[in-house]
Amino acid sequence: MTENVGSVAQIAVYPVKSLAGRTVGEARVGPAGLVGDRAWAVVDATTGERVTTRTAPAMAEVVATGDGEADTITLTEVLGLPVRLVRAEAPQGDAAAVHLVSRSAIARAAGGDVPEGCSADDPRANLLLALDDEQDERTWVGRNLRVGEVELSVSRTPKHCLGVYAEVRTPGLVRVGDRVEVLTP
Incomplete structure (x- = not known):
């Protein structure tokens, strides 16, 4: 019922x-x-530490395009910090x-x-x-x-x-x- x-x-x-x-x-x-939800994380390209909205609030305004290279370039520009995307092992x-x-x-x-x-x-x-x-x-x-x-x-x-x-x-x-x-x- x-x-x-x-x-x-x-x-x-x-x-x-x-x-x-x-x-x-x-x-x-x-x-x-x-499927595809929270499949990637942003990390500091220098330290490997995860970057989140707690430390970088501007991230919340960026919409992922699905193109990892383009998203990395956009995030690096927005944050003023070299970053990279890493695939999560689990959601x-x-x-x-x-x-x-x-x-x-x-x-x-x-x-x-x-x-x-x-x-x-x-x-x-x-x-x-x-x-x-x-x-x-x-x-x-x-x-x-x-x-x-x-x-x-x-x-x-x-x-x-x-x-x-x-x-x-x-x-x-x-x-x-x-x-x-x-x-x-």
Whole structure:
């Protein structure tokens, strides 16, 4: 049995950790999350240390093109620091495979309900959801969802972000407009 709670309004993939995301009409979701999401990291070309938005906030404004050489040149210019991209051995999601945020959460954040350290302007969600009235994704922790062909297990709310984190139970394809259903045990 399922309860339809809304639909997918937007899908974003973040190919390079800490850079801006790209919106797509559909995404393949594997066991570790959206295919290609956070597959690359930026490192200081001199020291080999990872560079993130904590130390280089301008990174968040750069959208990866998918061309490693072009992205490296752009980042070096923007940061004023020689950098290179390195392929991650595993996806680099800091907390879970998929990050879901509702438009309702963004509206709550605009009203002041924002976790400390969170950007309400850019919640960095993989799936932006348009939920029906009275729905709050935070109530889904511990429950399973079906989004398109994908089944997710909502694991927790993030400490410094809006929405919820989920692990992948059944891989598949998710598209903008797909229904979001809460599965009942």
